[in-house]
Amino acid sequence: MRNIKLVTGNLRxxxxxxxxxxxxxxxxxSFIMKSGVSLLAPFLKKAVNRGAEVKICTGDYLFVTQPEALERLIEIDSRIEIQLYRSNGRSFHPKAYLFQNTDGDGSFIVGSSNLSNSALTSGVEWSLIINNEVAQEVYLEALDAFSKTFHHEQTITINQETLxxxxxxxxxxxxxxxNLLLQWTKSEEEVLTLPTVSGQPEIIREPPVLYRQLTPRPAQQEALEMLSTTLEEGYSKAMVVMATGLGKTYLAGFFARKFKRILFIAHREEILGQAKNSxxxxxxxxxxxxxYGRDKEGDADCVFASIYSLGINRHLARFEPGEFDxxxxxxFHHAAAGSYQKVIDFFKPKFLLGITATPDRMDGKDVYAICDGNVAYQLHFIEAIEKKWLAPFHYYGIYDDTDFSQITWLGTRYDEEExxxxxxxxxxxxxxxxAWKSYKQSRTIAFCSSIRQANFLSEYFNRQGYQTVSLNSKTVGITRGEAIKRLDEGALDMIFTVDLFNEGVDIPSVDTLLFxxxxxxxxxxxxxxxxxxRLFAGKDHCVIIDLIGNYRNADIKLQLFNTEPGKEKNGKKASIPAVPPGCELNIELAAVNLLNELNRKRQPKKDKLFWDYIELKKELGRRPTYLELHLHGRSNSREYRQEFKSYPxxxxxxxxxxxxxxxxFLENETWLVEVESTGMAKSYKMVVLNFMLSKGLxxxxxPVTPNEVAPYFHRYMTEKExxxxxxxxxxxxxxxxxxDEQKVSKLIANxxxxxxxxxxxxxxxxNQGVFSIKIQLPINHNEIVFEWTRQICEYRLHEHFERKDENLKLLVH
Structure with missing residues (x-):
């Protein structure tokens, strides 16, 4: 084909x-129609069958994408990865098709054609087909942009449950x-012209901030000592949980000095630039x-890579599995996501270190398996405040009389329009x-629900004579770096934003947060x-001004500040927690009454367990296994056992x-409850059961003898440190x-x-040296009971070692 080709019709x-x-x-x-999927389905199926990687991303803008189209895509093959970009009302209309061959050759198409029959056949469409040999740099840039969109935090994986x-x-x-649906039906999916958005999110590379001495700070020194112990004990993986502001990146840098070649993975480019400087x-x-992006410096001693770039097969294949020490x-709380898991599974380093301030779902369970059960060091920000390693806070809870119960809840967020x-x-x-004028100090970051709210409040505050900006991906007239500099210098009173400052960008001088x-x-x-x-010269404390209404989690979030998280009064957690010395919790009486009322009306436990299960089922696209419920579920898995005696x-x-x-279940409930509830001071019972299950359906x-079990039992107990x-x-x-077979067999028997x-x-x-399970299973129940027994056994082994490891760490500390 020609290097660049214009196609004005029949792109199919x-x-x-x-x-x-x-x-x-x-x-x-930007959207997908069933007619377009049907057109390409045979070709996509053939591609997957020959081992091709297929990723498809579309959007929900104006809800043009047909559910039937997404369902048809799912039906083609489960290996096709499908993401839906949640636009939240923001226009979304890219049209791009990228192809790569095994020999490195390929092409990409950009133009006006969405994935619909008319757009690919009879519609008036213009597209450019470009051979990547003549536009290699542009192709790589497009590939990087696709990866960022595909893995964007606003995308969701499409499966039968999310569909x-x-x-x-x-x-x-x-x-x-x-009328919109009628228009589409009548015109047989002719192309809808959607408004465009100009500009790309700016990449900020902040200048490095050097500490006076490049020696570990106290928290870093504690973590380094624990990591050294981890290495000495023979572990190859570990996680460090350290509150924001304590220098996780520098900790990683100090630890990295022990190794020759290092790969640092993150999901934000700001983090990568800062890590490189550190x-x-x-x-x-x-x-x-x-x-990442146009930078592909993969031969350096220390490589700082975007997870989105590594998530592309051609980039991952650039490296050898054992290339990094x-x-x-x-x-690391993102590490359970499929994009991370793929990369983690590919590489075989001498050591894997995960660092995070906030393990997902607040407890870190979901990454336990990834780091082989080893949380080397953990320091919550409350403990860091008590040690004077972070600034104390003065919290002001302001009553908000908005009735959030009348606003539609969409599973993970409120309806933006409402x-x-x-x-x-x-x-x-x-x-x-x-509220802000009453309690503010000198430099404020305000966290908003949407870009529209940030813009609205910024304009309102500016009309009152204050200097503020709304900083987001659509901001024009000021760059993020300029806004940060002006706030730091005191030329701005406040930055209104949505989520730009969640991860990766710090302004130590900020002393007021507005929610x-x-x-x-x-x-x-x-x-x-x-x-x-973060500690900063002249900053005695941080003011937190928070509007409290009857929204979800309003009464739970204050437990974040609690110095006595396990303490309950009359069987319930107190609405107003105890806070560290030097900190204050000031809450308006109306807000206190609201929190107490919300606490009294907390969702009944069984209902909460059910809805947390449903959320996980949507994430996975199927019924979760018992271990998945434990690792990734929002509720503590032990509560399912307490309420229902077993997962089945x-x-x-x-x-x-x-x-x-x-x-x-009804005919075998007694057995399943027995496996679920039998005492386990040690793991031995479940190891024997695991051996029996390993023999197959x-x-x-x-029945088995101790001698039969002995080799498996010994290998299981000694293969993991x-x-x-x-x-x-x-x-x-x-x-x-x-x-020693005889001694191991004797242990198992006793x-x-x-x-x-x-x-x-x-x-x-x-009896007589033979162990047996005394249940009678009809043939039509065997597979079901076998699978449930296997899941309970798998869960109990994992949960046993996790719990015991936590107990040991408490004794150590």
Whole structure:
């Protein structure tokens, strides 16, 4: 083909030819119609079958994308990755198709064609097809831009569960706007002209801030000592949880001096630029290279790479799995996401270090498995304040009489249009202004719900004589770097923003935080609070001004400041927590009454467990396993056991089982509850059960002897360092680190087999040297009960070692 080609009609022929040859296919369109998917489905299926990587991203702007189109895409092949960009009313209309062949050749198409029949065949469309050999730099830039959009925090993965929600939103939208749907039906999907947005989000590379001496600060020194112990114990993975403002990046740099080649992975380019500067300050003799966007400096001693670039197969293939001695993953609470997991699974470093201020869902469980159960160091910002390593806070809770119960909740956020109706009012802006004037200090960051609210409040404050800016991806007239500089110098009173300062950008001099948004995510709230707690000359404390209404999590978020998180009064957590010395919690009486009322009306536990389960089911696109519920669920998995006796018991209550599964559960509930609840001072019972399950569906109920189990048991207990340390290092078992079949068999007979037989009320037996499970399963129930038993066993082993490891760490500290 020619190097650059203009196509003014029937793009389908060009697309299908490229689809037949490509090893990587990336499609980004503002909307997708079922007719367009049907047109390309056979070619996409063939591509996936020959091993091609296929990623498709579309948007929900004006709800033009048909649910039927997304469903058809899902049906083609589960290996096709599909993301939906949640536009929140912001125009979204890119049209790009990128192709890469195994030999490095390829093409990309940009133009006016969305993924619909008419756009690809009979419509009046203009597209440029460009061979990437003649525009390699532009192609790589387009590839990088696609990756950022595909993995953007506003995208959601499309699966059968999330599709149900989109279908509901789609139908509601078109009930309110029936003419739009009629227009599409009547014109057979002719191209809708959508407004464009100019400009790209600015990349800020802040100048490095050098400490007076490049030696670890106290928190960093503590963490380094724990990491050194981790290395000495033979671990190859660990996580450090350290509050914002304590220097996680410098900690990583100090630790990296022990290794030759380092890969630092993050999801924001600002973080990568700052990390590169920090590492250079610590190790000026090493070469430093960036790997994102146009920068592809992959041969440096220290490589700072965007997860979005590494998520592309051609970029990942640029490296060897064992190329790096140390891999550092910043903001490790993102690491359970598929993009990170793919990269983590690819590389085989000598050591993997995850660093984060806020483990996802506030407890870090979801990354436990990724770091082999080893949280080397953990310091919450409350502890850091108590140690005087972060500034104390003075919190002011201002009552907001907005009735959020009347605003539609969309699963993870409030409906933006409905929220704007109550937020964008002069009387509300005046209330915010008065609260701010009453308690503010010198430099403020205000966190808003939307760009429109940020713009509205900034304009209102400016009319009252204050110097403020609304800083977001659509801001013109001032760059982010200029706004930060002006705020730091005192030329600005306040920056209104949505989420630009959640991660990666710090302004130590900020001494006031203003929250004029409902708290939808405790993780985000934690990150935003951390923006004001850095120590700074002349800053005695940080003022936090927070509007409190009857929105979700209003009563829970204050527990973030609690110095006694486990303490309850009359079986309930207090609405107003105890705070560290030097900190203050000042809450208006009306807000206190509201918090107490919300606390009294907390969602019943069973309902909360159900909705947290449903949220996870949507994320995964299927029913989660028991271990997945534990690792990724918002509720503590132990609560499911407490309320329902077993995970299958919860599924039965929640009506999540088929008729066949319901019958299997009812007939075998006693056995499942026994596996769930049998005492486990050590892991031994579940290790024996795990061995029996490993024999497969047809043989798992065949009785076993201690001699049969011994090799598996010994290997399981000794192959992971933390298993040895937790359950196999007392005086008796330590003697068995070197395998001795007779002694191991004797241990198994005396401990798990005899003990379980004695406590199981006849469900297990150990007679004449043979251990057996005494349940009778009809053939049609065997597979179901086997799978549930396997899931409970897997969960209990994981949860046992995790809990014991936490207990050991508490004793150490």
């Amino acid at each position: 022929e060009q697309l299908t030819g490229l689809l037949n040859e490509a090893s990587s296919i990336y499609i980004l369109t 149900k929600d989109y279908r509901t939103e789609y139908e509601k939208y078109h009930e309110r706007h029936p 590492f250079r300050n610590i190790m000026p003799e090493r070469s430093m290279g960036l790997y 140390l891999i550092i993953v910043d903001e 929220l704007a109706l109550v937020q964008l009012r002069d009387d509300m802006a005046d209330k915010v202004l008065k 004029v948004r409902p708290t939808e995510s405790l993780t985000v709230f934690t990150q935003q609070v951390g923006r004001g707690l 018991g919860f599924l039965y209550w929640a009506d999540e089982l088929t008729e066949k599964e319901k019958n299997a 047809d043989n798992w109920l065949v 933390y298993r040895k340390r937790i359950d196999f290092s007392d005086k008796a078992s330590k003697q068995l680190w070197q395998y 401990m798990p087999m005899t003990k379980w037989s004695g406590s199981s009320k006849g469900l297990t037996a150990f």
